[in-house]
Amino acid sequence: MTSKFYELIEHTADIGLRVFGKDAEGLFTNAATGMFDIIAKKKAGSGQPKTKARFFDIELKARNREELLIAWLSELLSLSDVHKIIFNRAHIQQLTPKKIKARIGAERITEHTYQLNTEIKAVTYHQLKIAKRKGRLQAEVIFDV
């Protein structure tokens, strides 16, 4: 998971992401990666106690693909806030413009695992758009921080 799959958008008060994906699955996965990269940075180094991976099964519906993307990110964000975890892997089992079904893996946030940087309060619908550009899908999402 590297930053070439997304870039930050300048926004005066908040933070935005421009996300790319070769298909919808890639777009949804990269958007999640970008969001959690804003929230926290994995700590490097060895000898740290390992935390047990946790898995969540998610199934969400929305009116269209754009609103589904926001529903997806919002769900991951709120689960992360409740369980104090960072999602670091996603296995998308089904993705249509109106439905997503996925099994996602997460790691607990401890002083050894992650450096927390930014609290994202919520995922907004502001300027939300998904478009096809140069053979790739591109989405823009603004987060309230």
Next chain:
Amino acid sequence: MCKGRLEKIDDQRWRIPMDYKPGMRVEGIVYTNEKLLQGLLKDKALEQVANAAFLPGIIKYSLAMPDIHWGYGFPIGGVVATDIDKGGVISPGGVGFDINCGVRLLSTGLFYEDVKNKLEDLINNLYHNIPAGVGSKGQIRLKLADEKKLLTKGAAWAVENGYGVKEDLEATEEYGRMKEADPDQISKRAYERGREQSGTLGSGNHFLEIQKIDTIFDEKVSRQLNLSKGQITVMIHTGSRGFGHQVCSDYIKLMLECLRKYQIEVPDRQLACAPVSSPEARAYLGAMNCAANYAWCNRQILMHITRGVFEKCFRTSWEKLQMNLVYDVAHNMAKIERHVIDGQQKQVCVHRKGATRAFGPGHPELPSRYKAIGQPVIIPGDMGRNSYLLVGTQKAMDETFGSTCHGAGRVKSRSQAIKTLDQRDILRQLQEKGIRVRTASKQTICEEAPQAYKDVNEIVDIVHNAGIARRVCRMRPLAVIKG
């Protein structure tokens, strides 16, 4: 937006005409000055003032306070009122995710000479005792039934449970409790997110600050508030934490359905809304009021912890230290209020998104102690400059639905601030000014640097000169905890 589309009304107000964008139902009015206007023309904040003018039932104008900056949907610093009897809507985006984010100001009987040798001790102990930063947890754990009581009673729940005294409630907007809170409208996820976050400061621009009054503008009002030059104050800025964020997220999703159901067209999905009289809007109001109560309870608990730290440090009671609450104001709220519109009393839904209520003298909703002077208005600045205490005015009632600005307003994005500023330089500059800073995240130092904000002095000049709030006194920071 190009300047040519704006019409100057006077030195503090510019008009966005209704024909700026087809679909605007009223014009926009922006409180600013020539200098700040140049900055506003560079991003989308003014466009958002025009977008908010699309909301069904909007009355008079879409307003922007001088600390306006680009938000999402509504601008930050936006005020919109809608006519409930004429299909007026409520929009969760017009309140924001941090429902009842707000500020409270405590006065003390202490002066700079009393605290100067204890500041290090005070700030370290406050930092140790106040949970701050991303993912911080509070000490309060409640069963669902008790959580519902907290959501219904707000700051009064805190007082009933030993966090403060009854007099604090009288010095809190709405007495710290929105009566129409309905815990049954809260999702399971919102309960889960809120469970461990009561009594936490949060992160980003939330802070706790020990300050000194450095300028008195209105001797008479200051005297009435027992405030004088050199006196120590404490300011707390936080909101409804993850609980409020989830409530807003839940209801924006619902309101997107309402756009279709009630055939409402808005230029940005984040402006999703429903008629105030609809069942969806009623449900949102019930939930939003719970979040507002959560936030007032949160600030009440944080104030209680603060009093405790001062008690330990000075080895005497907070009552003897005269640590009294001056006032607590919300700056992200929608409320059903009565206002005079074209000479007639009307019930309207006032959205204040990054704006403060500023009711003038004599308003029936003010407690007796503030009836004569008007509602105290607390305006925090950035951590290197100043903060202000003002009072509401009749002119605010007449022009802005009893509203004024809420802070300095960002001028630099967070990523720009991180890229261009060095946290060591900022800390050194603050230290040279005698300001101590404790923060959970080094990144916050850059993001929240004074250079990232407009000068609050300039913002307050505008609202004072426009007459939509009146300066009482100015504080400067001595020690700051940032989340």
